[in-house]
Amino acid sequence: MAESKGKVLIVDDESNARGALTEILREEGYETESAADGFKALGKLGTFAPDLILTDLKMPGLDGIGLLDEVRTASPTSVVVVMTAFATIDSAVDAIKKGAENYLTKPLDPSSLLAVVERAMEKARLRAETALLRARLQERNAFGHIVGEHSxxxxxxxxxxxxxxxxxxxxxxxxxxxxxxxxxxxxxxxxxxxxxxxxxxxxxxxxxxxxxxxxxxxxxxxxxxxxxxxxxxxxxxxxxxxxxxxxxxxxxxxxxxxxxxxxxxxxxxxxxxxxxxxxxxxxxxxxxxxxxxxxxxxxxxxxxxxxxxxxxxxxPLRARRSDIGPLAHFFLRRYASENGKRLEGFTDQVMGEMLSYLWPGNVRELEHAVERAVVLAKGPMIGLEHLASNIRGGHKALEPIGSAGLKVQIPGMSITDLERVAILETLKSVGGSTSKAAKILGISPRKIQYKLHEYGAPAGTVNYASDED
Ligand SMILES: Nc1ncnc2c1ncn2[C@@H]1O[C@H](COP(=O)(O)OP(=O)(O)OP(=O)(O)O)[C@@H](O)[C@H]1O
Ligand SMILES: [Mg+2]
Known part of the structure; x- marks a missing residue:
């Protein structure tokens, strides 16, 4: 089946009318469901989430106007179009005043039906977009959640x-x-x-x-x-x-x-x-x-x-490396939802690069890097190709970066930073083997494990520790 042109909920107490509408709309590529009165229609809102509700006005139980009232709070982005017999056009005007988008007179003429449905769908799309934008804005303005696990x-x-x-x-x-x-x-x-x-x-x-x-x-x-x-x-x-x-x-x-x-x-x-x-x-x-x-x-x-x-x-971020992972995941979730993408995480290599980079622009730079990666990503994982080139390749972090001029500088760097650079660079040069790196550095493999943990590599995300024995 081709992609749906949108979801229409058909509400009419006459089963013939429901059947005919269902046929015409499905033929045209819409997804439909139907209900015999207003109450049954309300029951479907939760599971079907219609873009458009096409409803008769006169029905037993909850009628079209009653349904319209309920929809405004139950499913505010759904667009409502009412159907009425020519004789009761006044009630259609009433419905428009109460928020219906348009009305159709019965007996229905298929071509004007389709034209009205198409326009209503356009309106529904706009409403959904506006609602999404508003939600994003609220999320952004919501009390900035502060990520900070480092002591x-x-x-x-x-x-x-x-x-x-x-x-x-x-x-x-x-x-x-x-x-x-x-x-x-x-x-x-x-x-x-x-x-x-x-x-x-x-x-x-x-x-x-x-x-x-x-x-x-x-x-x-x-x-x-x-x-x-x-x-x-x-x-x-x-x-x-x-x-x-x-x-x-x-x-x-x-x-x-x-x-x-x-x-x-x-x-x-x-x-x-x-x-x-x-x-x-x-x-x-x-x-x-x-x-x-x-x-x-x-x-x-x-x-x-x-x-x-x-x-x-x-x-500075480089002084609290264990926050890099949590911050990166936090921004991943934020930007994935903003961009409507389903992303699971970062590959081990990406996490490794991010952990060994010095982040002269601190959290803001990390946030931008993740946002960029999210926009570029096609699959479920952020890969190296989505990372800006200055962050890729840990050795580059040792060269001057922008105005901050961060590099291996003596004097100019703390022992902690030097140690981190030494450990990560050595590990890289030996393909991630902690025991080989430990020999070169003259420290125990356990210490490397411990340090990696301190730098924020969540268990299993960086395979530096793969050869422990
Ligand atoms: N701990 C954190 N958790 C979540 N987001 C953070 C954190 N720290 C910073 N950010 C985000 O990083 C960005 C930069 O932060 P902010 O504007 O507060 O920095 P700043 O120190 O005021 O920078 P500047 O000196 O350039 O004005 C913002 O988008 C902010 O929401
Ligand atoms: Mg500021």
């Missing part, structure tokens, strides 16, 4: 829960793409202000004057183009949390004003002298070392101490 992340998450309820300012530091924004939003959601707004301002992207008016708002006529009073982010965040992202980039004059808000919880709009009071919790995020900026004199020390009441440090 450093576990500790960080515990601290988040501990400090969330207080009103103290928090400084979240970490390399780009490590998840600072996610941590900031977790702080907000675990706080007593969770019901209030969470407002984010990216401080680096605005010119000095604009940044001030963005933070504090402005009065009418404060500058050319200020046609009315406008409230700033501080006011928007009243009762909630304000995230100042890339806080290091705030110019000196604005730093002074920010300091005052932190101390006194009040400010004036740009171009005005009315004092505005707010209750806002500040979270600042930075991917540069603020202390260093203080030493260089570009960041005020007093402001630094005000912001830095509590510091949360998000470790």
């Amino acid at each position: 450093a992340m576990q500790e960080l998450l515990r601290t988040v829960e501990q400090v969330a309820p207080s009103r103290s300012s928090v400084l979240v530091v970490g390399e780009s793409g490590t998840g600072k924004e996610l941590i900031a939003s977790a702080l907000h959601r675990h706080s007593t202000r969770a019901a209030g707004p969470f407002v984010r301002l990216h401080c680096a992207s605005l010119a000095e004057g604009l940044l001030e008016s963005e933070l504090f708002g402005h009065e009418r006529g404060a500058f050319t183009g200020a046609v009315g009073r406008r409230e700033g982010r501080f006011k928007q965040a009243d009762g909630g949390t304000l995230l100042l992202d890339e806080v290091s980039e705030i110019p000196a004059s604005t730093q002074v004003k920010l300091l005052r808000v932190l101390q006194e919880r009040e400010f004036e709009r740009v171009g005005g002298n009315e004092t505005v009071h707010v209750d806002v919790r500040i979270i600042a995020a930075s991917n540069v070392d603020l202390r260093e900026r203080v030493r260089r004199g570009t960041f005020r020390e007093d402001l630094f101490y005000r912001l830095n009441v509590i510091t949360l440090e998000v470790p």
Whole structure:
């Protein structure tokens, strides 16, 4: 049988009518089911999930209008077309008002029937697409689930829960793409202000004057183009949390004003002298070392101490390799469902490559790599060919990568990273034999096993351990 053009549920109390409709629609390539009244039709919604419900209006039990009402909540994406005798056209108009897509008059004329069905199907497809998009959006906006099995992340998450309820300012530091924004939003959601707004301002992207008016708002006529009073982010965040992202980039004059808000919880709009009071919790995020900026004199020390009441440090991904596997699977599920693909996992080789790569762009880079792979994948597994070439071939991780310039660098790398590179590279060179690698490295095969486990290779996904004896 050719692919179905869509599913139609035929509802009519006359069995002849059901039979005739079924025949015409099946002939045309639609999948059909039929029911003798509204209640029986409702019973079929769950299992059949029709794109289109073609229903008679006058039926014993639940009639067409009653069915229409129920369908709106039971199967909101199904499109309804009603059928009525010419004499009762008023009730068809009624049905349209209640949400029916169209109506057909009996006796039915097959060609107009098919035209109406085709258009209704188009509408059903649109509805389904919209519903899917909305669901995806909700999923994306849903409280960002934080993957973090590594002990450093576990500790960080515990601290988040501990400090969330207080009103103290928090400084979240970490390399780009490590998840600072996610941590900031977790702080907000675990706080007593969770019901209030969470407002984010990216401080680096605005010119000095604009940044001030963005933070504090402005009065009418404060500058050319200020046609009315406008409230700033501080006011928007009243009762909630304000995230100042890339806080290091705030110019000196604005730093002074920010300091005052932190101390006194009040400010004036740009171009005005009315004092505005707010209750806002500040979270600042930075991917540069603020202390260093203080030493260089570009960041005020007093402001630094005000912001830095509590510091949360998000470790780079390479320092928590055991999170690579869980994160990769998390993103695989997310993007597979977004792209409507059924994907089971990564091949051993892919997992091996991902574990030995240094991820200079951290979690964001991993997320993009998995998204790309999901889009490219045709079968159930992500294979090497779906991995970007800079990630493929672990040796490349030892060469300079982008601006981060990561390579085997002495000084410049921690013993832990050097050890990891040594173990994974040696294993690769001996085709994955732990005993051979152990001899070369002068450590026990057990230690290699243990290390691989620490790097996050879930049991059985990396066949490095195949020759243990
Ligand atoms: N632990 C995690 N679990 C799940 N997703 C994560 C995790 N960490 C980061 N992500 C995802 O990675 C991406 C980058 O994270 P985020 O924007 O929070 O990084 P950032 O540290 O603010 O980066 P930047 O300094 O560049 O602004 C986001 O899509 C985020 O949802
Ligand atoms: Mg960020």
